[in-house]
Amino acid sequence: MRCITLASPSSGRNAATGQQVWSANLGYPGDFDYREFHKKAGTSGFKYWRVTGANLDLALKDYYHPDWAAYKVEQHAEHFAHLVADQLREHYTETGSPGVVVSSYDTELFGHWWFEGVLWIEKVLRHLAADPNIELKTASEYIEAEPPTSVLHIPESSWGAGAITSHGTTPTHGGCGEPIHEAELRMEGLVIRYPDPAPDEFTVLNQVAREALLMQSSDWPFLVTTGQARDYAVQRFNQHLERFTKLADSLDRKQPDVALAEQYF
Template sequence: MKRLSVVLHTHMPYVEGFGTWPFGEEWLWEAIATSYLPLLEVLDRHPGKVTLSVTPVLADQLEAPGALDRCLAFLREIRPASHALDLPDHPQLEYSAAQYEQAADALERRGDLIEAFRPHVAWTSAATHAVLPLLATDAGVRLQLETGIASHRRRFGAWHGGFWLPECAHAPWLDDLLEEAGVHVTCVDWSNVGIGEPHRTEAGVTLVPLDRPGVDLVWDHTGYPSHGDYRDTNRLTPHAHQAWAVDGEPYDPERGHARARAHAEVFVSEVTEGAVLAFDTELFGHHWHEGVTFLERVLELADVVPVEARDAAPAPEAVRPTSWGTGRDLRTWSAPGAEGIAWAQRSAELRALGADAGPRALRELLALQSSDWAFQIANGSAGDYPRQRAQGHREAFEMALRGDGTDALRHLAPDLAEWAFVQP
């Protein structure tokens, strides 16, 4: 049986309370319904195999008072009503309507999603998914690290040093700060610098490269989800339902899930022995409807083991900043296509440090530092929403420094490590 490791990185930007349709907290409700709840069923059947991270900012939202009640109302009221409008023209949507009903039942049964994830979560991440090499100061990195780690320990218990670098963004000058925070192992994408084996930094952190060819079997634009049998997640009915397969035929779930199981068998046969493969959790179920079926079949066919710190060769000294973004560098978040958000984030960070910012201003800074705003602007996936969010957090940050306004971030970073944001 082939041995490999699967890392699932579970993340959602802070959308709870910030808009509804077409952008905002319904992103979170959809991810809960189509990815998190089905995935939890698989993890419960196959415990201890997948290396799972949940970002602190996602956990903040899952823990927020009233959030899951609004999600349940979305599943029980909004989705049935919207399906009813499209069903006369697309009878194949009976399957989709039933899936949302099952998700609502599962959410009511589980109740507390933090508790449901608790047995499976091993890794944490930065507080709000900042691209750490683009931060301006050690204090800014410490704020992201210490807040995220404190969040994990409070919610999920013991932490053994597994850490997801947001966007796999790594630079050698982070290593001492990672070790200082207690990080022992993380993943990097070194496919463009020609390094395929784990290395150990001088600070003692194990850097585990992803197997890019294996990842691309799934994640490349020509990967498995592009097959004609799968549900087309881009072509939508007037009320935003997925009624067709990729080949244009009415969606047939039996055909789609059979293809997922067949692709899992091909995947396990083709992937390299010992490969470490990482994916956004939301790919499975939300962006690739049959992906959860694929994942479970992989867990059945392969010897899937957790990613852990290990003895390894010393890390090379000349590795440049890397990520799993475009070009395997930082351009997705810092090039002109991101419209200067990286500079706005750095400017606010320096301003906060110079102004001895308090908790409210630091929370706005954390929200501004999310990698998601630059990514969404660069790929044009969410209209003006990310621009509005970034600008709104920058303005609220300035108001907080002046002592004006109110705290709109109702539940972000309750474990704020304010002490970390000080000059050495």
């Protein structure tokens, strides 16, 4: 799917291949031979265990075997490459025209949540590059070569659970949404009012922008949602909101607080 938002072209991720990477239940990262993310040694912090089984207590996790994991990486990379080829082949059979499979993911998954993910990417790219019927492109390269031809109005959504945004907007999850939208509007107004800022104004504007970006980190509502570090996440969000507000107020007064901006930097 290709579409145009009011801001810029966007591309919709392929569901069949995306499920293999992103689904908590069906995806590759949950394989029992991959390294367990949540269990680590108390003194060193090292992770010596594998997933072992579904919904298994951490105390029952078996030790990690790198050779077992490497074997699964190769299997999963080959499976993914075949799945991409099948998707493109089916599309061509049905339409008579070449298709595109969009596989865009949050990079935090690879090497962090899914320890073997970086190696999996390498193996996938090698498999796909070896297929003469498949051409690898970035999303921006494809959009530049094949500009969108229609405008679609799509509902608000996210890449998170259920493809919804309530994780960041409901009171249960910290109610981040409304303050973020207000900050976005205020930031736009500041940029318009200071088209050619003086050095002091430039310094403060830069830090205001940083605080706005840090406020929008998906880590905060995510940590609130999972309950892993709710108090910390709420504290960090409120901290960046407070810093944003103080610096923006100084610009509104035409008295940019450089000392405060440098302190926050």
